[in-house]
Amino acid sequence: MYRTFADVVTKSDLDEQAKQAGERPLTPPIEGGKPYNDVVERSPAQAAYMDKIIQRMENLPRDPRIDNSLKVTNDARKAGLDFRLIEPTADDFEGSKLNAAVERIHEIWRDTTNDKGTQLVFCDLSTPKGGKVPASAQSERQDLESGALIDVDGTLVRETPEQEDMAEDDGDDALAGVVNMDEVIAMSSGKFSVYDDMKQKLMAKGIPADEIAFIHDANTDIRKAKLFSDMNTGRARVLLGSTAKMGAGMNVQKRLVAAHHLDAPWRPSDLEQRNGRIIRQGNIFYERNPDTFKVKIFNYATKMTYDSRMWQCIEYKSAAIEQFRKGDLLQRVIDDVASEAANAAEMKAAASGNPLILMQVQLAADLRKLEALYSQHQRSQHRMRDRLKYLASTETRLAKEETLYAENVRRRDSHTHTVMEKGKEKILVELTADGKTFTAKDSEKIKDRLLEGVKEVTRDSSATFPFGSYRGFEVSVERAAIRMSGKDGFQLSLRGAGEREFRPGNLFYDFEEKFSLAGLFQRMDNFLARGLDDAVETQRENARQEKAELETVKATLGKEFPQQEELALARENHSAVIRELQRMQEDSSYVSTWTPKTSLTDEQPTTAEAPQPKENSAAAAVPAAPPEKQAHTLKYGEGEGRTEYTVSNQHNGYTLQNGYVLRRTYFNSSIGSLGQSLYEDGQWHSTATAPSGMKLKQFETREAAIQVARNDAEQRGLEETPPAEAAAPASTLAGETFRDRLARAGFHPTGSDFYGKNEHALTLDAVDGGMYELRVFQTGNDKIGLRVQYEKNHIINGARTVRATFDTFAEALEHVEAYRQLTAPQAKAAVQTASPSGGVHGFVISRPRMR
Structure with missing residues (x-):
């Protein structure tokens, strides 16, 4: 705009x-x-x-x-x-x-x-x-x-x-x-x-x-x-x-x-x-x-x-x-x-x-551009589906116009009376209004009626004044202006069969223009002589163009995004570099050897060498099942100034084979969040403050790590906040699990964190010809955010925008599923009024907890 x-x-x-x-x-x-x-x-x-x-x-x-x-x-x-x-x-x-x-x-x-x-x-x-x-x-x-x-x-x-x-x-x-x-x-x-x-x-x-x-x-x-x-x-x-x-x-x-x-x-x-x-x-x-x-x-x-x-x-x-x-x-x-x-x-x-940060900046920029092109492709496909419906009705619309044209010609000819003057045929002026017929002899009365109509539309620019019936067409006076030239005046419109209206350019009068009653009727005769033929010929030409466009749309509709493989590669590389940066943040001794893939078929380089079992060992004979992902969070305080301790066997997407690590995070609206992990020297360090070569401290049991977290909180004078519900908080969905669950729900990463962390998007076609764009993300207070935007005819309807925050991931996906049902092919096209919950038309949902 x-x-x-x-x-x-x-x-x-x-x-x-x-x-x-x-x-x-x-x-x-x-x-x-x-x-x-x-x-x-x-x-x-x-x-x-x-x-x-x-x-x-x-x-x-x-x-x-x-x-x-x-x-x-x-x-x-x-x-x-x-x-x-x-x-x-x-x-x-x-x-x-x-x-x-x-x-x-x-x-x-x-x-x-x-x-x-x-x-x-x-x-x-x-x-x-x-x-x-x-x-x-x-x-x-x-x-x-x-x-x-x-x-x-x-x-x-x-x-x-x-x-x-x-x-x-x-x-x-x-x-x-x-x-x-x-x-x-x-x-x-x-x-x-x-x-x-x-x-x-x-x-x-x-x-x-x-x-x-x-x-x-x-x-x-x-x-x-x-x-x-x-x-x-x-x-x-x-x-x-x-x-x-x-x-x-x-x-x-x-x-x-x-x-x-x-x-x-x-x-x-x-x-x-x-x-x-x-x-x-x-x-x-x-x-x-x-x-x-x-x-x-x-x-x-x-x-x-x-x-x-x-x-x-x-x-x-x-x-x-x-x-x-x-x-x-x-x-x-x-x-x-x-x-x-x-x-x-x-x-x-x-x-x-850190050179990986520059790589992440470049990969994120490339991903944003590809995501933008992909969104444009999706919108183009959506518009073509609507256009296909319209183009399929070309023959029907043209047949209707041909019928109306024949009817208007018949109406014109049957209501036209002529006389011979000096060897030439002349059309008689006959204007019917209020049950009376006015002829050329009643020119003053016709002028007065026209003047009354001009005054009416001047007082009320939205008014339409019935001037009368001429040669079978209802003539009306309307207020009009030509913006390009700045002219202001009135327009005469003609309505024929099938409520077909014509507003000829030669029947626009500027207020500063000299007016002639004889000239007015001559202009209407000129339009009725050629204008009807021109109008139907325009419709025929449009139909020929639409038929050619129909073939093009059919050939284009349904085609895949031409850069789909490049987009998938960009998504994979961006996710991988984020995981590497997170791992480096947690472990100062970790040195990344990661390089971006050049194609989807490339083997991803290993980021850490694990010790290989001996050939004759039992481990070599029977591969051990990977341990389950575990995480436990202790919360101290609510909202601003709270501190959280997280005990997990996950290290930025990697599952530890033996042991748990402990992380402490302080939340502040002015600075965001500050996270530190407990290292082997018994101190809390971030990546920037960890001594060179120092490794994260690993605990043999989760209970041992939890006890250390509680002892540290007690020394800092913190009081533990009991969990609000048994469901896992959004933080446990971070990393791979969060992305995997959204991928299964049909979402794809946007390549940006405009609304929140790990932002993903999904586009759904509405039954009324519009489309919904759903974005799911993690909020700053570790909740699940959802933003739904409705768009139709390239116009975003702000009144139908939904913003909600959920405590659990399941609640958010349940809300998304309701939109899927709304946009399913079997959904009825009837559109109800907006729901009191602030949702969308034709859709009643429970009100989410707003924050």
Whole structure:
């Protein structure tokens, strides 16, 4: 719907238009086609601090003034940038991303000395400490630590008018009462400054101090103009600043050769504004040599820190915005990744330090595209089935039109009277209305009647005024307008045999048009002379085209999706890589050797070598039956802040031959869920915190693992919540079992988790010509979610959309089965009114528990 009133033109569209016109793009291209991701190893201090971050997240106090998730997140972001923002006295880690950026900035400065090339460095989480810090910095820090209101775009919203006064002007376009959260964090980062540290290191490498500038020093319009002029002339060659101060409105692009992102912003628009400073018209190097000059953009991240989460946020937000603006008809759900989103996805994968994550991102993108094409194929088949029914009635409809045509011709001829004038046959004007017949002699009365009709339809645009009967056809006056030309007026329509109506174009009158009564009757005579023949000939031509279309539809209907094998392969590879990632998350010592299949007939590589029994052993003679899948969950608390312990002989889809493992999960709406497993050192670790080579602790019996879980909960002061019902919770259906049960129910994975985890879809044809799309998924609180969407004639009926949450998988499938019965071939076509339960027309079901 958005694209019906919005015309979206992206940079790639402009570049493509320029290419087709034989012209070069207006802005310089990026070297390599996309930003370069420089991912460095984390320092031992950063690794140890990330352990503390996870510990804080799992043990947040009830009083947010002591600690809260926002404080933890901000500290994690600062630690990822440079640990000295947390501990100013810490050592300068040689392999940090700050030092990597300094090396690259100096190298580019040296290589572009002759041309005086300039560079931009973006950093939001620090400020220069040489300048004056705004007096409100301390109060803003207190707001931040006490859990003040934080908007979704990363801004801190003030609650009182007194807090709105700033001691320093942050710009003319600053929002009243709103402070950028990153600026607040930067001002509260202690004694250490990323800006000052980088400047000292750049100066030590030989860059003059007057060629290094901070945007924060240009705090007036005159100083800004001077600084921008220095950058454009090359007197200043390295400019450091934040997104808020160096984003929209800054024009320093004349000599820019590189841009560096030391941290990731919250909003995709911020990243776009940063890059928009260098990908911009007016670069003199690009104008001088458009064929070879390219700008460089560098993204910096530290492995296994919060940098991965920040780039993930940019990915998700960019994905939704990109697809919404594109209006891709193949996608029914906004979840595609393109443009900046794709770059952010690669950055997230690289920052995580796991190559399988990048593979999963690529496989998920391929699967989404194939699923979209498959859904389009299914809808096309559904539309063709409806079209086939219509085309099969072509002969019947044409025969009816031929009958009506013959009847209308007979009616016209039998009600036509003529006279001879000057040797020519003339049709007499005879208009019958209200039991009276008016002739040409009654022209004034005819005009008055027509004027009465025009006044009536002008007062009420929905009204139809009976003008009279002429040559066997009932003539009516209607209000009409031609939108293309903007004309407004009235239309005369003629109704003949079989209620067949004609609205000839020559019987439309503009209110500004000169009117002639004789001309009106001449126009009606002209239509009755040729219009009836033209109308039936049009029907005959349509019938010929429909017969040809019928053969095409018959040949196409029922054909399988041409990329079915490719889709099945993509589904299998995506499920396999997810299982591998889950296994690596649980067992830090596990090294995956998995590679994607290239065809369905390929043998899947083994992911772990099991010890082989000796040839003469009893095990070799009689293969042991695989153990049954077992899982037991202990719940402590309900909803927000609850903790769950899961004892299972399953390890991400793999059944342990001997023993059980124990996992602890903490649930929080702000951060999602944090899971850790118990390892052999007696400590709880996630994949990121587990010591190298450490293995999961395995218990010989389930009871032993349950007792350890209860002891741990008692030490943490947790009180066990008794199970609400005996049925297994949805969590026990995770992994293979969940997918298998949905596959048996006819569902297929969507390749996305838009509504929830492990999302699967099923399409059913409704008896009234519409279709239902059912999506089943796992919710954040470990329930089973169901979303049903009804569509007919390419229009989604929101009133018939069902959203429900179930405690058990069986309840959800029971609800799905009711829709199957509704859409079964033997279902009656009679459509009842909507059920009180909020279900669908013609379908009464019990109301599901809504959450």
